Amino acid sequence: MRQRSITLGAHVSAAGGVQNAPGNARAIGAGAFALFTRNQRRWHSPGYTTETIALFRQALSDQGFAPESVLPHAGYLINLGSPDEEVREKSIRGLADELERTIQLGLGLLNFHPGTSKGQMDEAATCRRIADGIDQVLQAVEDTRRAPARLVLENTAGQGSNMGATFSQLAQIIEASAFPERLAVCVDTCHAFAAGFDIRNAAGWDALMADLEQTLGLERLAGLHLNDSLGALGSKKDRHQPIGEGEIGLEGFRAIMQDQRLDGLPLILETPDPDGWAREIELLLEMARN
Template identity: 45%
Template sequence: MPKLGSHMSIAGGYYKAVEAAAVAGCDCVQLFTKNSNQWAAKPITPQDAEAFAGALHQHRVSDPISHASYLINLASPNPDLREKSCGALATELHRAGQLGIRWVIFHPGAFTESTAEEGLDKIAAAMDGILIDTAECGAGLLLENTAGQGTNLGWNFAQLAAILDQLGHRERVGVCFDTCHAFAAGYDLSQPAGYDEMWSEFDEQVGLDRLQAIHLNDSKKGLGSRVDRHEHIGLGAIGLEGFRRLLNDSRLDRVPMYLETEKGHNEAGEDWDVVNLRTLRDLVG
């Protein structure tokens, strides 16, 4: 069975995300290492890192992973914003390194008033620069596939491949696959044939060996809608059978999987993370 976890809040300390993950029954955890809607960040102290490592060990939570700020846009044609984004993503890598986190997931970027091709070139160039600047930090970058809203890049695997193929520094780079984003982008993983075609294309274009994390989200919006709205597992347009195939796919066994579904409680008063994890685990086997 793959490791299953969820995105958790770091309010009150990084160790709090681990504690919340343990309470919900997670094997692994995703977090922001800073406020995801701000550029600035408080430095991480050795005490913060120690408490985080201690909590992971104590609660047997593994594969902590970081999601970068939503403000970062490596594809921006605006040089100031691009430079700020490069600095911010380098900071994200350093912060992950300080916390012993191996990967930082980020969205490739939006080309806004330029073109897709220019945007893809800019992302690859920016990543190379960042990877050189952070050579000592121990953490690497995961490109996440997107739903393709507006001018967001990386919604199809050919675009992810176009970035990866241009990189001079590929050792610390991988991909995070988001189920909701893929479905909204037009990959029909809800059906057996669509599911198989999708992974064949992924393997051909990107390579399954590049896959280091999976985001498990059902989709509120339809196939190919290009709209990114996460839904609880089994309650959206992907449905339980799509997730059953994914969870029982032996090629993906080694890849940790994280929920990014809405927090809160269902009508029976149960925590949604507990409900979604139970739904997923019931699909295995």
């Protein structure tokens, strides 16, 4: 049997500085992690010092994490689809700043929520507006590395007319961008379930993956957020639960953990109890084994 490489972790705290995140991830037995590159609830944060950047890179290597197993998450205020020009401008500048930070840290992925026009534009126009925002971000930030950083569109629960509840919406955004090769997607299991993907068993998970393969291509998948769901199937509620304690349940997560197509991708818990992460990681790794 082929040796599997499962990179599983959680969205850990970067309190006190991003350089603390790798150690926080190692402490829970993680092989991957997510972090906020800056305060996720403010528009402005001071830039990194050269010392912070050096400390992060050192900590990453000391704790044995490959840069590919880190999936930073952009701030919650960012909305590239906003009908408010000022908010949209701030969003473009904010995401560009976060992409710059991602590159400074030596990382290659930056996950963000596509956005919403709050019902003021139709789906196609909203997707084009988001794609235009993405293009402005990518044009504003230089990345001369052989493999430049990719922006990762996260699927959504579809709450509040947020784009990204279906893979076809994510595909519309990617197709409308001038830089499709710089774009990837992340599947959040709670969001998918709340958006109507019934992933409570292996057949349901395979159906989601088949949709993803057909609509976006499996090579677009850059990571997963593993969360159980408080809300029911199709409820459009973005409320995360610990693994096995929500509406998706253990059978669904077993199917995910046994899916070898996910090997090597960062699999990130965003479940509500940080004290439970070490146990959840163990539970999920156990499911991958049998």
